[in-house]
Amino acid sequence: MAISDNKYDNSFKRRSKKLKWRLIAENYELYLFLVPALLYIIIFHYIPIYGIQLAFKKYMPLHGIWGSPWVGFQQFEMLFNSPSFWRLIRNTVWLSLYSLIAGFPLPIILALLLQHLPNALFKKIVQMISYAPHFISVVVIVGMINVLLAPNSGVINHLLAILGFERIYFMAKPEFFPSIYVWSGIWQRLGFGSIIYMAALSGISQQVHEAAIVDGANKLQRIWYIDIPGIIPTAIILLILNAGNIMSVGFEKVLLMQNPLNMSTAEVISTYVYKVGLQGGRFEFGTAVGLFNSLVNAFLLVLVNQIARSYSENTLL
Amino acid sequence: MRAIGKTKGDVIFDIINYVILSILLLVLVYPIYFIVIASLSDPHAIYRGEVIYKIAGFNIDGYTRILHTPQIWIGYRNSLLYMTVGTLVNLFITIPAAYSLSRKDLIGKNIIMGIFVFTMFFGGGLIPTFILIRDLNLYNTPWIMIIMGGLNVYNMIVSRTFFQVNIPNELLEAAKIDGSTNTYFFLRIVIPLSKAIIAVMALYYGVGHWNNFFTGLIYLKDKELYPLQVVLRDILTQNQVLADMMSGDESFIEQQKIADSIKYGVIIVACIPMLILYPFVQRYFVKGVMIGAIKG
Incomplete structure (x- = not known):
């Protein structure tokens, strides 16, 4: 990179x-x-x-x-004055931040756990299985979410019923949308996301660990004082890259997960551009919204890169 | 070494580690396992909640209906075509460029690299791209499915890193002394030494094409041209194709149940190619991430 x-x-x-x-x-x-x-x-x-x-x-x-003739900033005025503008921003930022906060540390933890697993075979099995969902297409993932969470036939609701809870129509409740989006994403990408940290961990000299063992350090201490400092450069670069994408949540998945009932939390900038700009034929407006989105992304990328630069040498740009 | 260093804390750590990872395995496997058993069960039993950990009322009605749905097979055929030709185009664009950029003696390398990298962070967006595709007369043609995503800059950087690390400069010097041209060197020496990265790239791009839903959604109109993912979308989230898959004499509730059963089956049918290939190609994907990590 x-x-x-x-x-x-x-x-x-x-x-x-x-x-x-x-x-x-x-x-x-x-x-x-x-x-x-x-x-x-x-x-x-x-x-x-x-x-x-x-x-x-x-x-x-x-x-x-x-x-075509110039008209100035009228599309942007329309965007900023639109009543749905702030809702779009809020939904988009919240989905991304939630994904980042919940999804960022977990692959690191998985990599650390795998690295310190005594049993090589079990380690291989966990790796093999946890990488697999990465290759399932987004359409199939959303199809799986729909059938698993279905109100009457979904297994989650059957389990809730067995445990004595009430059945919930998850996909029709706007308040559940961000969590379903984020946690299904983590389910899919946790394992594959850990590979890069496994690579960073394998770059740490085994001698350092052996020396620490001789000095009486236990596994937790070794993780804290050896492994974590070793993977911080990788983590920072990935964090910067992610920050540059705060405003671009997965268009395909959000679009597929949308239904008329969850729209209040499920409409994000990219799906809005698709519907109003492309399907609605308002090309100028769609372009303006897209440009606004790209500019915010570029700004965030530079900002986070600057912040990272002032704290360490691990920067991207 | 381990035995000496194993403290009481480490034993507890190991136990907790096993427990956490076992739960993780369960969470990862169960959804897929459930869909497999549900696809083979009687829809009524699924509704009654009898299908939790085993098949209830063995039934392959869903699969039979899927087999008789032409849309799915058209989608399979189209996706296979887009994937094969598309991946070849990807390799043709990516590999020579990556090799060229890996060369230390390429003047202007940083500027050219900048031209590529800029597009990773800033783009024209959906609408200007759509207008371009329409003006190029690529809208609603199979070509758009092949050419879209023709170059993934990140993949190109990964390949470039591979060449930088694996093609020693001495090799090039030696070939030059023997009077080899750059093209000859690339085709006869670099390519045979780089089968690993070509395999990694073919798989990255191939999976990308196979799972691509966006391009078909935006740029295709004719159902005959739909890739599998768009057909799947129609079945799994839009209930459009589903109506055609009913025989017409079932009641509404009956239809609902059969529809669910078809959905379980479709998910499995969609995953089968991946499931078969995955164990063989997994290590290449891991290798790709590792090469990417060298410089990242």
């Missing part, structure tokens, strides 16, 4: 500009290797970025995006 690589050789630095051009000519094939990727990224990412100007225009399909 490191972005720059400045390890030029010394000899390389001293080369003149002329030699630089010769090197480019010599390696022209390397640039040809980049052509498909650059073409793809320019067409499918940079042209839509150019299309963002639509947020400030009145779209006339016949004239194209470029030829």
